[in-house]
Amino acid sequence: MVTPSTAGDREKVVSKLPSWLRQDLKVRAAELGIDIQDAVSAGITAWRSAAPEACPSVDTSGSSSFSTWLPPGQWEDLKDTCAKRDGLPFAQGLAQSVQMWMSTHPSPRHRPVSGVVQRKVVINQKGGVGKTAIAAGVAQALAEDGMRVLLIDYDPQGHLSDQLGVEQLTPGTDSLVLHMCGEAKGALTDLIVTIDSPRFEKRLHVLPACPDGFLLDAKIAVARMRNKEAALERALQPVEKDYDAIVIDCPPSLGMATDAAIYYGRRRPGEAAGISGMVIPVLAEDSSATAYAMLADQIESLREDLNLEIEYLGLVVNLYDSRRGVVATSSLREWRNLEDQRVLAVINDLKEQREAVRKHMPLLEHAPYCDQSEGMRQIARQIS
Incomplete structure (x- = not known):
């Protein structure tokens, strides 16, 4: 479901996302100081431009409602890409997009500080x-x-x-x-x-x-x-x-x-x-x-x-x-x-x-x- 914002610069999108992935996204975005809506938008952009074989399937069992705000038309673009990828479910496309953003934006924690494994x-x-x-x-x-x-x-x-x-x-x-x-x-x-x-x-x-x-x-x-x-x-x-x-x-x-x-x-x-x-x-x-x-x-x-x-x-x-x-x-x-x-x-x-x-x-x-x-x-x- 898509609902236009009053300002017209974003649309509210309601889909589904696994609870564990939603929690990971929330934590990672907070660590990096990035709005969740910006992270999801960047993930969708990267996912749509990536080859299908570079986008592993995500276990979406147990998914629940997830809402965010995206630039106008981006949700329709994701749906079009899902259709071109053999009718991939929209929730799967969103999950893969979020997972791709997570993989390219690792947590800043737990980095080696001494150069020693x-x-x-x-x-x-x-x-x-x-x-x-x-x-x-x-x-x-x-x-x-x-x-x-x-x-x-x-x-x-x-x-x-x-x-x-x-x-x-x-x-x-x-x-x-x-x-x-x-x-x-x-x-x-x-x-x-x-x-x-x-x-x-x-x-x-x-x-x-x-x-x-x-x-x-x-x-x-x-x-x-x-x-x-x-x-x-x-x-x-x-x-x-x-x-x-x-x-x-x-x-x-x-x-x-x-x-x-x-x-x-x-x-x-x-x-x-x-x-x-x-x-x-x-x-x-x-x-x-x-x-x-x-x-x-x-x-x-x-x-x-x-x-x-x-x-x-x-x-x-x-x-x-x-x-x-x-x-x-x-x-x-x-x-x-x-x-x-x-x-x-x-x-x-x-x-x-x-x-x-x-x-x-x-x-x-x-x-x-x-x-x-x-x-x-x-x-x-x-x-x-």
Whole structure:
């Protein structure tokens, strides 16, 4: 529907837009100090001049009413272009236009300030605490907000790769393990997969797992290399220039592979504080506190033995459900009161993450504004 303004310089247009895209547009326009109507108008102009193959489809399910003011005739121009593109729905044309404006106007937040790639090591040797969900969610939140992100499935079990629908690497072929041990034949970039989702605009990449990761501790132990703790850093150094942030989903282990990940996440010379370091998912239960103490001992040993600056970026209390009673509520209180540590977020045990895993798709694509997705954004804002 189009309603002329009294001044005649704009027309009120009423269409539909997905709630998540409408919210993104509102936030991005505010960040850049641009009126929403001007952003939409610029997006329509760019979309109409772009080739159809350069305009990926947008999931418009759950769209609701959206109104804005456009220059006279621009809405009719959009409708004409939709007709020429095989009868594309008008709401889809508008959504693609807004998405195109978003992709060419990234958020001013979360830019590297030191010229050093940010390194987030999601770590805990205890299994079942949700390291994979937190690593994936944080990486998605960073990519959604304009950063180029490499998400590394460092766990040979490959849960991260499977959850995102990325095929694991075949044993016997090049892998991160072979690059770490100096035995690779090709370039590491050849192994990296782009997550094909308009939400991340090709900024989210994954280095898949390979089952040969089960041999990593043994291979590092017998390898003839200097500074074995730096094996992961040497392997990733060639691709660091391509990314703003690298997020590592660690295996549940206290072995050499974990030492290499901790070393990689240390604070480098000239790097700002609070940017690179350890993100530790925990549960609100007693056994998780015991596991955390063991991990802290390992981190402190590396810090002292190699004279490293290793930062705890914070804890994430994951899979929380207060209905589990006093054990859960008292454990949460103890995590929050832990000296020299902070809780970045409490992620409730809700269905959206499990649904995303079942669908083999990113959480922030499956349910962009569920409580869990907002929790991932909360973590990302505090550590970037």
